Amino acid sequence: MNRALSGAVELRDLTDTRELDGLFVLHLVSEGSPVRDLALISDLEDIAAVGPDTVILLAPGETRGGWMISAALRYAWERRACAVIIPEQPFTASVIELAKRLGVSLLSTRRDMTRLALDVAIRIGAARAESAARVRSAVDRLAAADDPAQAVALLSGELDGAPVWVESAGVRTFAAPAGAGGEPRPSGPPVTLVRADLSPRDGDDGALRAAVPAAAAGFAGALLAGAAPSLRALLLELRLAATHDSLPAVAITALTGLAPVAAFDEPAFQSPAGISAGPFDDAFHAVCLLSDEPERLGALVHQLWRLAFPDSPLARFDGGWIGFLPVTDPERGAESLDRVRDGLVHTAGLPLAGGASQVHRSAAEARHAVREAWLAARLADPSPDAPRADAFVDFGRIPARLLGRLVPADLAAQLVDVLYPRLLGDPGAGQIIDTVLAYLSSCGSVSAAAVRLGAHRNTVQTRLRRAEELGVTLSDPAEVLPAHLLLAALRRRER
Known part of the structure; x- marks a missing residue:
C-alpha cells in the first residue's frame, strides 16, 4: 500500500536520519507503523489522554530513572501509542526488553524535545495536507464518471486496488475490482472495513464501503466520505433513467387495475397496443416482484435489476415492481428467469416474492402478461x-400446493371471524387451528398429524373433537x- 494513502507519516520517516537527525532506535516494532499524532509529555499521567498511533516525547524531567521510562512504556501500551522517544541517557537493558514485550517502539535523542516535537508536527501536518489534496483531486475526477461502476473502479484505483463496493440492505451492487470480496482472508493481511453513508438520513441508498490495510483507514475514510455525494448522484441518475425508460411498463401496470401506480401520474396511453417501447416486437416474459417493504428495498431492487438487465426497464407500483424481459429463444428466456430468481429473489434472503408470466408475443398481450406475473408472485411464498x-x-x-395462497390473509381473518366465531373465542384457538391444519395436510391421518x-x-384427537364442537366441520368434503x-x-x- 502506498505510504501516502495512510494520511500520516510512518515511523520510518522519523528514523530516517535524512529527515530527522539525532534519533536513535532502541527498539522498532515496525517501520510502517502510522504516526497520526504526537504528544510532548511533562507529566507521566498525561499519557492516559493520548490516542492510538501517537508518538510520545518525554520531557527530560520525566525520564529520571528506568522505572519512569518503564511506566511510560506501560501507559503507551495501554493507549496503543506507537512509539516513545526519550532523552539520551544510560539505562538498563530491562527497559528495552519491556518495550519488546509490550510491542512499543522506543527511541532516544540528543535533541531538544520541544524542537523535535515541532519538526514532527510539521511532518504530520504536511502528510495530512497531502492526503486532503489527494481526496479533493479524486473527488474532482469522480465528476467525469459515467456511472457508479466507473466511479467505484476509480476509488479502488486510488486505494491501490483495494476492494470498494456499494452496499444496500446488506447486498453489494457495484464492486471493484470486479468480483472482489471485501472480507479479510484468513491467510491474507488483516484489513479494516471503512464505510461512508450514501444518504444523510441513513436512507435506502445504502453505503459506500472499502476494505483497506489498517494504515490506510484514515485516508480511505476521508476519500469515501468525499466521494459519497457523487456516488449518490450517479445512483439517482440511474434511477431517473430507469424511471424514464419504465414509463411504458408503468402504463401497462396502471391499465391492469392490479394496484394504483406509485410516484407517477398515469401516462396518457389508451391501450397497450399504443406503446412503442418495450420488448413487444418479439416474444417476452413479464416479471413481477412483490415485497412488504418496497420503500426500504426500492433502491436495491432497481440497482440489482439494472446490473442484470441494463436494457430492460423496471416499473414500480404499490407493493412491487413489473419488468419485461425479451425471449430471443427458450434457453435464453429460461436463463433470464434464473437470473431474476437467483440474483434478486434469493439474494441475501431479501423479503421478495417473484413471479413470471408465460411467453407472450405482442403488445396487445402485455396486459395479460402482467396479470399472469402478478398472480404468480401472489402465489409465491418467500418465508424462510x-x-x-x-x-x-x-x-x-x-404448484397446486400454492393455490391456497390466493386467499388474502386479511379477507381470511374476516371470514373466519364470521364463520367460526366460537373457534376464535376459545383460549386454545391457536393450538386447535394448527392441529386441524396438520390433520388436513396429512390426508386425515391422526398419527401423521x-x-x-x-x-x-390422543392430544391430536382431543383437539380435533374440540374443533368440531367449535363449528369446524371435518367430515364433510x-x-x-x-x-x-x-x-x-x-x-x-398471524405469523
Missing part, C-alpha cells in the same frame, strides 16, 4: 421455512377444503 423454489413462481408451472406437531396421538384454505391464510397472517 418454505421451499426455496416457492419464492419465485412461473405462471406456466404453478401427531408426528408433524410433535404431540401425542365440501367444507374441508374451504376451512383448510381460510385457516391456513389466517395463520400466515
Whole structure:
C-alpha cells in the first residue's frame, strides 16, 4: 500500500536520519507503523489522554530513572501509542526488553524535545495536507464518471486496488475490482472495513464501503466520505433513467387495475397496443416482484435489476415492481428467469416474492402478461421455512400446493371471524387451528398429524373433537377444503 494513502507519516520517516537527525532506535516494532499524532509529555499521567498511533516525547524531567521510562512504556501500551522517544541517557537493558514485550517502539535523542516535537508536527501536518489534496483531486475526477461502476473502479484505483463496493440492505451492487470480496482472508493481511453513508438520513441508498490495510483507514475514510455525494448522484441518475425508460411498463401496470401506480401520474396511453417501447416486437416474459417493504428495498431492487438487465426497464407500483424481459429463444428466456430468481429473489434472503408470466408475443398481450406475473408472485411464498423454489413462481408451472395462497390473509381473518366465531373465542384457538391444519395436510391421518406437531396421538384427537364442537366441520368434503384454505391464510397472517 502506498505510504501516502495512510494520511500520516510512518515511523520510518522519523528514523530516517535524512529527515530527522539525532534519533536513535532502541527498539522498532515496525517501520510502517502510522504516526497520526504526537504528544510532548511533562507529566507521566498525561499519557492516559493520548490516542492510538501517537508518538510520545518525554520531557527530560520525566525520564529520571528506568522505572519512569518503564511506566511510560506501560501507559503507551495501554493507549496503543506507537512509539516513545526519550532523552539520551544510560539505562538498563530491562527497559528495552519491556518495550519488546509490550510491542512499543522506543527511541532516544540528543535533541531538544520541544524542537523535535515541532519538526514532527510539521511532518504530520504536511502528510495530512497531502492526503486532503489527494481526496479533493479524486473527488474532482469522480465528476467525469459515467456511472457508479466507473466511479467505484476509480476509488479502488486510488486505494491501490483495494476492494470498494456499494452496499444496500446488506447486498453489494457495484464492486471493484470486479468480483472482489471485501472480507479479510484468513491467510491474507488483516484489513479494516471503512464505510461512508450514501444518504444523510441513513436512507435506502445504502453505503459506500472499502476494505483497506489498517494504515490506510484514515485516508480511505476521508476519500469515501468525499466521494459519497457523487456516488449518490450517479445512483439517482440511474434511477431517473430507469424511471424514464419504465414509463411504458408503468402504463401497462396502471391499465391492469392490479394496484394504483406509485410516484407517477398515469401516462396518457389508451391501450397497450399504443406503446412503442418495450420488448413487444418479439416474444417476452413479464416479471413481477412483490415485497412488504418496497420503500426500504426500492433502491436495491432497481440497482440489482439494472446490473442484470441494463436494457430492460423496471416499473414500480404499490407493493412491487413489473419488468419485461425479451425471449430471443427458450434457453435464453429460461436463463433470464434464473437470473431474476437467483440474483434478486434469493439474494441475501431479501423479503421478495417473484413471479413470471408465460411467453407472450405482442403488445396487445402485455396486459395479460402482467396479470399472469402478478398472480404468480401472489402465489409465491418467500418465508424462510418454505421451499426455496416457492419464492419465485412461473405462471406456466404453478404448484397446486400454492393455490391456497390466493386467499388474502386479511379477507381470511374476516371470514373466519364470521364463520367460526366460537373457534376464535376459545383460549386454545391457536393450538386447535394448527392441529386441524396438520390433520388436513396429512390426508386425515391422526398419527401423521401427531408426528408433524410433535404431540401425542390422543392430544391430536382431543383437539380435533374440540374443533368440531367449535363449528369446524371435518367430515364433510365440501367444507374441508374451504376451512383448510381460510385457516391456513389466517395463520400466515398471524405469523
